[in-house]
Amino acid sequence: SKQNGRNGFAFYFEDLNIDTRRVLVLDTEIRKAIENKDFELYFQPKVSIGDNKIVGIEALVRWKNEKLGFVSPNEFIPFAEETGLIIPISEIIIEKACEELRKLRNAGFYDLTIALNISSIHFHQYSFLDSIKNILEKNNTSAQNFEIEVTERTVMNSDSDTIRKLVRLKQLGFKLSIDDFGTGYSSLSYLVRFPLDYLKIDRSFIQHIITLDDKQAVVDAIIQMAHRLKMEVVAEGVESVQQLNLLKEMGCDYIQGYYYSRPVPMDELIEFLQIWEVV
Numbered sequence: 001s002k003q004n005g006r007n008g009f010a011f012y013f014e015d016l017n018i019d020t021r022r023v024l025v026l027d028t029e030i031r032k033a034i035e036n037k038d039f040e041l042y043f044q045p046k047v048s049i050g051d052n053k054i055v056g057i058e059a060l061v062r063w064k065n066e067k068l069g070f071v072s073p074n075e076f077i078p079f080a081e082e083t084g085l086i087i088p089i090s091e092i093i094i095e096k097a098c099e100e101l102r103k104l105r106n107a108g109f110y111d112l113t114i115a116l117n118i119s120s121i122h123f124h125q126y127s128f129l130d131s132i133k134n135i136l137e138k139n140n141t142s143a144q145n146f147e148i149e150v151t152e153r154t155v156m157n158s159d160s161d162t163i164r165k166l167v168r169l170k171q172l173g174f175k176l177s178i179d180d181f182g183t184g185y186s187s188l189s190y191l192v193r194f195p196l197d198y199l200k201i202d203r204s205f206i207q208h209i210i211t212l213d214d215k216q217a218v219v220d221a222i223i224q225m226a227h228r229l230k231m232e233v234v235a236e237g238v239e240s241v242q243q244l245n246l247l248k249e250m251g252c253d254y255i256q257g258y259y260y261s262r263p264v265p266m267d268e269l270i271e272f273l274q275i276w277e278v279v
């Protein structure tokens with residue numbers, strides 16, 4: 001009640017519904033986390049089907065907060081996109097990726113690239129290219145060490161600015177991937193105008209590839225067409241050997257998923273890589 005509230009804020013806060021309260025706490029805690037650079041990166045290997053080699057790793061952000069516990073990126077990234085806080089978060093992530101890259105190189109893994117998920121809000125910001133270039137320069141590293149993942153939705157409005165940015169990223173030396181392919185509305189033929197290296201088929205297709213014939217047909221068609229358009233295909237969310245074998249038959253190039261490894265911290269990833277090398 002009003003009398004019991006220690007102050008106006010406490011009173012109003014208690015009266016709010018749970019969703020609104022969570023939003024307020026999230027907002028406060030995200031701001032603190034940005035201040036303290038309190039985000040971590042986990043990594044998941046990308047394996048080439050043909051020769052069973054690990055060719056790269058994807059960086060996935062992790063945030064553990066003292067009040068909220070572990071908060072999924074599926075919750076806080078869209079939230080941070082709405083408030084614009086995604087831009088400082090994204091810059092922290094890129095900076096941390098540079099630090100983690102050093103650990104990887106120090107452990108003797110010189111060829112692996114790190115894939116960065118770039119939010120459409122950051123990508124479309126006018127200073128995006130400068131921002132990413134500056135962070136890499138500050139860390140004495142170059143674009144050749146990285147891959148940029150943007151979703152189909154990010155590049156859907158293929159205006160001249162989008163094309164210009166993708167071409168520039170490519171010229172700088174980044175590899176480019178289209179993430180979550182199949183969840184947007186774009187057609188493959190429309191992607192040809194972009195200088196893309198990889199197309200990542202969304203997990204929602206891979207999940208039912210064994211049981212649903214129509215999903216299987218779609219995945220097969222995506223792979224064949226992507227190859228004709230000179231893109232390589234990554235299947236995400238592969239969990240079983242059945243899925244792996246089917247994707248292999250279809251000519252898919254790379255696999256990511258729990259079948260090989262969940263996303264893990266860099267130290268664990270390095271151990272994983274060392275064991276993998278021996279096998």
Ligand code: C2E
Pocket residue numbers: 044059060061072073074077090093117118119179180203236237238239256257258259263
């Ligand atoms: P995404 O980029 O499509 O990443 C793949 C998600 O699938 C990751 O979830 C990964 O942990 C999960 N995954 C990988 N293999 C499997 C599997 O075999 N089975 C299942 N069930 N899941 C699998 P995560 O890490 O929770 O990330 C969720 C989404 O949050 C990402 O989807 C991406 O959209 C966003 N995200 C994560 N990290 C970042 C980041 O650093 N920056 C930005 N902008 N977004 C990020």
Ligand code: CA
Pocket residue numbers: 058117149179
């Ligand atoms: Ca991704």
Ligand code: CA
Pocket residue numbers: 179180200202203236
């Ligand atoms: Ca994805």
Ligand code: CA
Pocket residue numbers: 180
């Ligand atoms: Ca996804």
